[in-house]
Amino acid sequence: xxxxxxxxxxxxxxxxxxxxxxxxxxxxxxxxxxxxxxxxxxxxxxxxxxxxxxxxxxxxxxxxxxxxxxxxxxxxxxxxxxxxxxxxxxxxxxxxxxxxxxxxxxxxxxxxxxxxxxxxxxxxxxxxxxxxxxxxxxxxxxxxxxxxxxxxxxxxxxxxxxxxxxxxxxxxxxxxxxxxxxxxxxxxxxxxxxxxxxxxxxxxxxxxxxxxxxxxxxxxxxxxxxxxxxxxxxxxxxxxxxxxxxxxxxxxxxxxxxxxxxxxxxxxxxxxxxxxxxxxxxxxxxxxxxxxxxxxxxxxxxx
Amino acid sequence: xxxxxxxxxxxxxxxxxxxxxxxxxxxxxxxxxxxxxxxxxxxxxxxxxxxxxxxxxxxxxxxxxxxxxxxxxxxxxxxxxxxxxxxxxxxxxxxxxxxxxxxxxxxxxxxxxxxxxxxxxxxxxxxxxxxxxxxxxxxxxxxxxxxxxxxxxxxxxxxxxxxxxxxxxxxxxxxxxxxxxxxxxxxxxxxxxxxxxxxxxxxxxxxxxxxxxxxxxxxxxxxxxxxxxxxxxxxxxxxxxxxxxxxxxxxxxxxxxxxxxxxxxxxxxxxxxxxxxxxxxxxxxxxxxxxxxxxxxxxxxxxxxxxxxxxxxxxxxxxxxxxxxxxxxxxxxxxxxxxxxxxxxxxxxxxxxxxxxxxxxxxxxxxxxxxxxxxxxxxxxxxxxxxxxxxxxxxxxxxxxxxxxxxxxxxxxxxxxxxxxxxxxxxxxxxxxxxxxxxxxxxxxxxxxxxxxxxxxxxxxxxxxxxxxxxxxxxxxxxxxxxxxxxxxxxxxxxxxxxxxxxxxxxxxxxxxxxxxxxxxxxxxxxxxxxxxxxxxxxxxxxxxxxxxxxxxxxxxxxxxxxxxxxxxxxxxxxxxxxxxxxxxxxxxxxxxxxxxxxxxxxxxxxxxxxxxxxxxxxxxxxxxxxxxxxxxxxxxxxxxxxxxxxxxxxxxxxxxxxxxxxxxx
Numbered sequence: 001x002x003x004x005x006x007x008x009x010x011x012x013x014x015x016x017x018x019x020x021x022x023x024x025x026x027x028x029x030x031x032x033x034x035x036x037x038x039x040x041x042x043x044x045x046x047x048x049x050x051x052x053x054x055x056x057x058x059x060x061x062x063x064x065x066x067x068x069x070x071x072x073x074x075x076x077x078x079x080x081x082x083x084x085x086x087x088x089x090x091x092x093x094x095x096x097x098x099x100x101x102x103x104x105x106x107x108x109x110x111x112x113x114x115x116x117x118x119x120x121x122x123x124x125x126x127x128x129x130x131x132x133x134x135x136x137x138x139x140x141x142x143x144x145x146x147x148x149x150x151x152x153x154x155x156x157x158x159x160x161x162x163x164x165x166x167x168x169x170x171x172x173x174x175x176x177x178x179x180x181x182x183x184x185x186x187x188x189x190x191x192x193x194x195x196x197x198x199x200x201x202x203x204x205x206x207x208x209x210x211x212x213x214x215x216x217x218x219x220x221x222x223x224x225x226x227x228x229x230x231x232x233x234x235x236x237x238x239x240x241x242x243x244x245x246x247x248x249x250x251x252x253x254x255x256x257x258x259x260x261x262x263x264x265x266x267x268x269x270x271x272x273x274x275x276x277x278x279x280x281x282x283x284x285x286x287x288x289x290x291x292x293x294x295x296x297x298x299x300x301x302x303x
Numbered sequence: 304x305x306x307x308x309x310x311x312x313x314x315x316x317x318x319x320x321x322x323x324x325x326x327x328x329x330x331x332x333x334x335x336x337x338x339x340x341x342x343x344x345x346x347x348x349x350x351x352x353x354x355x356x357x358x359x360x361x362x363x364x365x366x367x368x369x370x371x372x373x374x375x376x377x378x379x380x381x382x383x384x385x386x387x388x389x390x391x392x393x394x395x396x397x398x399x400x401x402x403x404x405x406x407x408x409x410x411x412x413x414x415x416x417x418x419x420x421x422x423x424x425x426x427x428x429x430x431x432x433x434x435x436x437x438x439x440x441x442x443x444x445x446x447x448x449x450x451x452x453x454x455x456x457x458x459x460x461x462x463x464x465x466x467x468x469x470x471x472x473x474x475x476x477x478x479x480x481x482x483x484x485x486x487x488x489x490x491x492x493x494x495x496x497x498x499x500x501x502x503x504x505x506x507x508x509x510x511x512x513x514x515x516x517x518x519x520x521x522x523x524x525x526x527x528x529x530x531x532x533x534x535x536x537x538x539x540x541x542x543x544x545x546x547x548x549x550x551x552x553x554x555x556x557x558x559x560x561x562x563x564x565x566x567x568x569x570x571x572x573x574x575x576x577x578x579x580x581x582x583x584x585x586x587x588x589x590x591x592x593x594x595x596x597x598x599x600x601x602x603x604x605x606x607x608x609x610x611x612x613x614x615x616x617x618x619x620x621x622x623x624x625x626x627x628x629x630x631x632x633x634x635x636x637x638x639x640x641x642x643x644x645x646x647x648x649x650x651x652x653x654x655x656x657x658x659x660x661x662x663x664x665x666x667x668x669x670x671x672x673x674x675x676x677x678x679x680x681x682x683x684x685x686x687x688x689x690x691x692x693x694x695x696x697x698x699x700x701x702x703x704x705x706x707x708x709x710x711x712x713x714x715x716x717x718x719x720x721x722x723x724x725x726x727x728x729x730x731x732x733x734x735x736x737x738x739x740x741x742x743x744x745x746x747x748x749x750x751x752x753x754x755x756x757x758x759x760x761x762x763x764x765x766x767x768x769x770x771x772x773x774x775x776x777x778x779x780x781x782x783x784x785x786x787x788x789x790x791x792x793x794x795x796x797x798x799x800x801x802x803x804x805x806x807x808x809x810x811x812x813x814x815x816x817x818x819x820x821x822x823x824x825x826x827x828x829x830x831x832x833x834x835x836x837x838x839x840x841x842x843x844x845x846x847x848x849x850x851x852x853x854x855x856x857x858x859x860x861x862x863x864x865x866x867x868x869x870x871x872x873x874x875x876x877x878x879x880x881x882x883x884x885x886x887x888x889x890x891x892x893x894x895x896x897x898x899x900x901x902x903x904x905x906x907x908x909x910x911x912x913x914x915x916x917x918x919x920x921x922x923x924x925x926x927x928x929x930x931x932x933x934x935x936x937x938x939x940x941x942x943x944x945x946x947x948x949x950x951x952x953x954x955x956x957x958x959x960x961x962x963x964x965x966x967x968x969x
Contacts, residue, residue, distance in 0.1 A: 005862070005864075005891055005892050006892065008891075009884070009887065009888035009891065009892055011881070011884075011952065013950060013951060013952075029969075062968075062969070063950060065950055065951065110946075110949070134946070134948075134949070136951065152948060152953075186948070186953070188951055188953070226951045226952070227951070240881075262878055262879055262881075262884075263879075263880075263881055263952065265950075265951045265952055266951070283952075284881055284884055284952070
């Protein structure tokens with residue numbers, strides 16, 4: 001099959017499921033966002049056409065590195081701008097960028113700072129400074145209302161969301177169990193689950209206990225991980241290398257499921273909709289792999 | 304009895320006697336006169352009485368005879384009877400006379416009636432006759448009514464007074480008609496005169512024309528002489544009328560597709576492209592011979608084939624193969640005439656195209672030759688570039704020229720056992736689809752073939768431009784390749800702005816590769832067998848970057864594709880590492896930037912130069928990543944970069960910004 005050059009050199013950087021869980025939005029390096037219909041792709045009479053986007057539009061000039069869904073909107077981050085798209089309109093295959101009326105949005109930027117924006121008014125409320133290089137990943141601990149950020153400078157910083165002050169700073173690369181100097185010190189993935197934190201990147205993917213601020217398990221995964229999530233009692237992570245790794249809390253790698261792209265940038269789990277409970281991964285390819293059973297790849301959506 | 308007779312005679316004499324003294328004219332019996340007096344009824348009663356008496360007397364006689372009476376009484380009675388008989392006879396006579404008289408009277412009356420009847424008939428007949436005559440007279444159309452006369456008003460206006468005589472004719476229709484007829488006659492006589500005069504004039508003019516014609520035809524030989532004498536003048540002024548006429552003469556024997564091609568190419572050359580020239584070459588006499596017996600040749604072949612087959616099967620089997628070979632040759636026969644089209648380029652190189660027509664297959668083929676002004680130095684990798692076999696491959700996308708475009712040929716091939724036409728292509732030329740179109744041959748799916756002028760015209764300009772572009776691209780590549788083989792990447796001044804001033808990585812090798820070696824490197828689907836494959840090696844220090852290059856025959860319309868693999872501290876390739884993939888993307892995708900000034904012949908060299916620049920950036924920023932714990936870096940940072948990593952895959956900044964001279968991410 002002849003693939004155009006564009007498709008050959010496309011990479012998917014971000015994904016987000018719709019609030020109803022029936023649609024998946026994916027952003028690529030050309031600045032395009034494609035909306036796929038999961039219900040069509042998962043239905044028994046799905047065809048090749050249902051694995052194509054129902055809507056494909058150019059959202060930004062540069063790559064769309066980050067996509068986030070609120071209850072009503074899809075937020076996309078491009079080169080220096082954040083756009084909000086109404087999910088209702090996207091599902092109707094119309095794209096209108098409009099304002100949201102929600103709470104606050106935490107944005108980690110290439111300017112080494114974290115910005116908190118009030119989504120109702122669109123005004124940035126505060127700035128969290130501290131990182132010395134750009135920020136790769138952010139996550140939020142709801143119970144304690146803390147923000148965790150990981151950056152290129154190798155530090156994981158924990159901020160108090162109410163007072164906007166730094167609470168902790170963990171320099172992961174300084175810990176011998178995790179550090180992998182041959183790769184570097186940057187942290188490219190972060191995930192929290194109550195007291196636990198996953199982080200990885202240049203250093204190996206490791207599970208930390210936040211009370212004690214120490215790594216409890218280190219996962220022997222070969223490449224640099226770019227995204228990791230907690231799912232039930234598993235940890236799933238993707239990164240360099242064409243596979244999704246399933247790991248156990250103890251530190252063992254249970255399985256490595258092969259995928260189409262040669263390296264993966266983003267992993268997303270559709271937990272909002274029990275009918276379409278899938279895991280989707282995207283990376284250095286124009287195809288997004290869909291896992292209905294998390295143990296093997298079912299099919300691929302294609303830009 | 305004697306008595307009776309006497310009485311009879313007596314009656315007769317008495318009659319005759321009574322007549323004579325009176326009339327000579329009417330002789331009638333005496334008794335006839337009596338007739339008028341006597342009454343027929345009385346006579347009838349008398350007859351009856353007499354008969355009754357007779358009967359009575361007879362009865363008495365009978366009685367007397369039987370009783371034996373005396374004869375006197377009998378005699379008496381006899382006498383009485385005789386008297387009665389006489390009476391009876393008279394009565395009979397009278398009756399007859401009455402009858403005759405009656406008849407005569409009837410006859411007379413009848414005659415009178417007949418005469419009258421006849422008169423009546425005659426009169427009736429005459430009446431009828433007269434009526435017919437009358438009706439005939441009434442219907443009579445005089446010829447004069449058929450003559451179209453001028454209308455009355457005109458007549459009165461035009462005719463002179465002697466003829467029209469209005470005082471008479473206005474009242475009398477008959478006279479009017481006569482007058483009009485007279486006038487008509489006058490006019491006709493006049494017109495007849497005029498006609499004769501016109502005829503005479505016409506004769507004269509005819510003669511004059513004849514004379515002039517003779518004069519003109521006498522000029523013809525004089526003109527021929529002048530034409531001959533003007534030949535050297537034509538050459539001097541380079542207006543080759545003679546040559547064109549001769550070409551036109553030969554062109555008459557060309558098969559239709561070649562003729563179409565000739566006409567269109569010559570027209571195009573005259574109108575748009577002065578550097579295009581067309582010639583006909585080949586054996587004209589053979590062509591004439593062919594055109595003389597076009598139908599026979601085909602039939603002859605099949606007949607003779609049949610005969611041969613019959614003969615041969617009786618003899619040895621070995622000749623079948625030879626005979627099949629002959630059949631093949633006959634099927635693939637070329638027309639003796641061919642066209643040669645020359646396209647000259649500005650730098651003096653010429654692309655020669657030889658067009659042939661395969662008669663039985665009804666397709667055109669083309670062979671090429673390139674002659675260059677300067678001798679092309681032998682660049683090893685450039686061997687295939689100007690190869691006449693593949694020079695015109697894929698001039699239009701997927702037009703490989705290996706198979707015949709005429710679907711009907713499939714059946715012909717089956718008959719003589721030709722499996723593919725590709726075996727004969729090197730001998731006969733390539734049957735590209737654009738060649739068929741230039742010759743006006745169009746093969747629709749139902750096999751109908753028409754020679755269409757419009758088809759040829761619509762494709763001519765585009766094809767000539769493509770051909771010229773192809774030649775120039777190949778020649779440019781040739782020069783570039785010879786430079787690349789010497790490890791110099793020729794970057795023209797117009798494209799210098801795409802690259803930084805200092806580029807450390809350098810090309811060390813440029814070689815050709817084969818299709819089999821290449822399939823291991825890149826997924827199939829993007830390449831096919833007609834592409835050209837090369838391997839470029841770029842080195843800097845200990846790092847070696849191998850780039851496999853796919854060059855589509857339609858370069859520079861189609862971008863060459865690079866597939867990279869880096870040998871430095873291990874082996875990485877574009878399939879496994881994101882940064883190498885980004886480098887491939889940088890080189891493969893941005894055609895608008897890299898193609899340089901029109902016609903974009905610098906694309907490949909710019910791509911290679913960009914590859915070197917990207918390798919520089921890669922190596923210099925790679926050392927940045929690690930923590931500096933290794934010691935001196937092999938590749939010190941010399942390039943200015945805003946950021947060395949961006950995004951989750953931490954891609955390097957490969958985009959060069961001019962004129963600031965720094966690198967950034969796309």
